[in-house]
Amino acid sequence: RKEVEQDPGPFNVPEGATVAFNCTYSNSASQSFFWYRQDCRKEPKLLMSVYSSGNEDGRFTAQLNRASQYISLLIRDSKLSDSATYLCVVKPFQDDMRFGAGTRLTVKP
Amino acid sequence: EAQVTQNPRYLITVTGKKLTVTCSQNMNHEYMSWYRQDPGLGLRQIYYSMNVEVTDKGDVPEGYKVSRKEKRNFPLILESPSPNQTSLYFCASSSAGRDEQYFGPGTRLTVT
Numbered sequence: 407r408k409e410v411e412q413d414p415g416p417f418n419v420p421e422g423a424t425v426a427f428n429c430t431y432s433n434s435a436s437q438s439f440f441w442y443r444q445d446c447r448k449e450p451k452l453l454m455s456v457y458s459s460g461n462e463d464g465r466f467t468a469q470l471n472r473a474s475q476y477i478s479l480l481i482r483d484s485k486l487s488d489s490a491t492y493l494c495v496v497k498p499f500q501d502d503m504r505f506g507a508g509t510r511l512t513v514k515p
Numbered sequence: 516e517a518q519v520t521q522n523p524r525y526l527i528t529v530t531g532k533k534l535t536v537t538c539s540q541n542m543n544h545e546y547m548s549w550y551r552q553d554p555g556l557g558l559r560q561i562y563y564s565m566n567v568e569v570t571d572k573g574d575v576p577e578g579y580k581v582s583r584k585e586k587r588n589f590p591l592i593l594e595s596p597s598p599n600q601t602s603l604y605f606c607a608s609s610s611a612g613r614d615e616q617y618f619g620p621g622t623r624l625t626v627t
Contacts, residue, residue: 414555438614449605449618450558493557497614502548502573507557 409433412494412506420514423484427509429477429494436504438497439470441479443490444508450493453479484513517542521606521619528596529627536591536622538606545611547589548573549581551602552621558605564589565611596626 412429419425431439439456454461456468456477467480477494494506519540528534540547548563550573560573564583578600580592589608593600606619 410557440614447603447621447623449620451618452615455614502560502563503616505550505558507555 408507409504410494410496410506412492412509414507414509416510416512418512418514419484421484421486423513424480424482425484425511426481427479427492427494427511429479429506431475431477431494431496431504433496433498433504434472434475436475436496436498439468439477440495440497440503441466441468441477442493442495442505444493445490450505453492481511484511486513486515489513517617519606519608519617519619521604521622523622524620525623527625527627530597531595534593534596534624536593536604536606536624538589538591538619539587540589540606540608540617541587542608542610542617543586544608544617545586546616547583547606547608548616549579549589549591550605550607551575551600552605553602561591561604596624598626600624601626 441453442450443453444450456470460469465482469478491508491510493508496504522537545566549561550558562581564570604622607616609616
């Protein structure tokens with residue numbers, strides 16, 4: 407079983423739609439959680455950290471459920487520029503980052 | 516400008532011909548790391564370094580070497596490349612105690 411699992415997609419949605427991505431992780435000792443964004447053939451960049459109480463950054467909302475070892479990312483009012491691959495990242499305590507394989511999103515006009 | 520640079524960006528080589536991919540960061544970060552990215556597998560860590568002269572294996576270190584003689588540089592060495600090392604490679608750095616990693620632009624390596 408992979409340490410971090412994501413639905414690979416692709417998710418194809420129209421502009422303005424709301425889309426949600428899910429991610430599960432296997433290491434219950436994991437302490438830190440993130441969503442990174444990766445544009446085609448480019449380097450990953452931090453989108454947002456995920457906090458226990460859930461957090462929001464503009465149109466993006468991240469949730470964490472430790473009991474179920476589950477992380478989610480919700481994107482509201484999708485823009486064409488949101489088209490990218492979204493990587494779920496988990497950081498076990500005193501260990502390095504574990505990346506999911508990514509979920510690909512395409513937002514269409 | 517704060518950045519991580521990698522060279523070369525693209526490389527096609529033949530089996531067995533030694534190569535080095537350079538990585539340099541100008542943010543005075545202690546932590547540096549190399550990843551490879553393959554379709555369906557995500558980013559997998561090859562080697563990492565917590566500071567100068569301190570390196571350790573990641574999940575997929577076989578066939579790779581690294582060194583950290585200076586804080587800013589962390590080269591990745593393939594002594595005898597094989598076709599299964601064809602991949603997209605990323606170098607990353609971060610500051611000690613901070614979670615965000617900054618990635619280089621990537622090196623696309625093809626071994627024939």
